[in-house]
Amino acid sequence: MEACFPCLGVRKRRVRPLPEEATPADLRHRHVAAVARTFSFKELAAATRNFREDGLVADEDAALYKGYLKSAGQVVAVKLQHVADGRGSSEKYNSEFLAHALKLSALRHPNLVNLIGFCADGNHRILVHEYMPLGSLEDHLHDPPPDKARLDWSTRINIAAGAAKGLQYLHNKGIAYRCMRSSDILLGDEHGYHPKLSQCGLVEFGRLEPAGAHFLKQYYGFACLDTVMTGNLTAASSLYSFGVVLLEIFTGRRAIADQAAGAGEHPNIVRWAQPFFKYRTRLRRMADPTLQGRYLLKDFERAMSVAFVCVQQDPAMRPPIADVVTALAFLASDRSS
Structure with missing residues (x-):
């Protein structure tokens, strides 16, 4: 959903009533x-x-x-x-x-x-x-105001687990986002950082428009290659964009960096992450620095493994959403126990 963010600086605009016409009574x-x-x-x-x-x-x-x-x-x-x-x-x-x-x-x-x-x-x-009073996950992950507390590991894994459950529900209904982003996960109710998925931007599985070059330009870094090339939204392609969101949650990086961080670092978060996945000992270097090491290494490695299988280039290698829900729910319950 273009979500409930803190107010952005936009020019003032009022919406005036248009001429009335009969409201349909069918x-x-x-x-x-x-x-x-x-x-x-x-x-x-x-x-x-x-x-x-x-x-x-x-x-x-x-x-x-x-x-x-x-x-x-x-x-x-x-x-x-x-x-x-x-x-x-x-x-x-x-x-x-x-x-x-x-x-x-x-x-x-x-x-x-x-x-x-x-x-x-x-x-x-x-x-x-x-209305979700704590805004979007994107607001909390990227450039939050100095007075806003950064999300700790337990909160992040609970957000990921809850969002996965919401996505599973949508998949069971045959719908998902054209391309899921961290701004589609909204936070806050009587349970604190309780995550809820926005209803804005939902579409049914099947052929999307536009496809091809325009789709690639609009969703570069978020959408998988199979969707970009075919224009088809499937459960597997939806899971890929959720995997991108998981990488954002655990690493603190944007899906597409505003600027290349430095020599050898790719601005696309999936491309940036791929070399780390080849060597288990490197995974800890991917963690969001604001976590300050306050997490169990085994939990971080398991969480990153879930994200990794979601962003596999071959859609046949991506797991069912139910398996992702089970894995993240286990991590969330294990952390809270």
């Missing part, structure tokens, strides 16, 4: 409303103070806002969708939006952000999700 709309709450545009505008800049929790393109719903007494994340074109027929757009909302409302798992409701008021199409 069976699909009523079906969605039965499982997800419906909101008026006026209610969501009030919750976000008319979508003010200081309520943005993702960049301008993501159009994700933090809001407070008085009727529910709850802080929420409000995601603006593309607005239907008021100049022409919007029946097809309405059907697609409601079908999408219906799919999301049916997804329920402890490690998945829930859809609270939606708005199909006039020309406006908006999704309302639960």
Whole structure:
């Protein structure tokens, strides 16, 4: 999900109501409303103070806002969708939006952000999700503010284990991310750093568009070669991008470094990691320096082994997600015991 990040510096923008049109009252709309709450545009505008800049929790393109719903007494994340074109027929757009909302409302798992409701008021199409107060995993791993505590090993392995469970649930539903990133893992509820996967960016397994060169440019470093070349999203290709996230968690490096760290170091985290995997004695050199050695070496080696099998170039060599869940859950329980 373009996720619940700390507010980024973007220019001020307000969203004005468009001319009203009849809200669809077909069976699909009523079906969605039965499982997800419906909101008026006026209610969501009030919750976000008319979508003010200081309520943005993702960049301008993501159009994700933090809001407070008085009727529910709850802080929420409000995601603006593309607005239907008021100049022409919007029946097809309405059907697609409601079908999408219906799919999301049916997804329920402890490690998945829930859809609270939606708005199909006039020309406006908006999704309302639960808000995760600690932001994204990316925020905590990369360039956190000086006053923010760095994640310790126990927290990292628990986040990895929880995210894997959420991904397994999605795979069982035949869906995943076009390309999973650390920004798709959101943190924080009554359980502290409890991880939940964003619902933004989910697609069904199968053919993706765009593919080829454009896909490679957009997802370079995150997506596996088989997806880049074929444009097909499979469970194996989804697992590869999760393996990239695991490498980020354990090493503290970005999937693609802003600049090459130095001579002989590749900015792509998978390419950078490959030489270390050849020699077990080198694995400790991959650990995030901010961990300051506060972890058991055997735990780190096991965790890195899980990441390594996920980013195998041959998709047939990558394990089922269930095996990854079992391995990470064992590490998490072993660490807490």
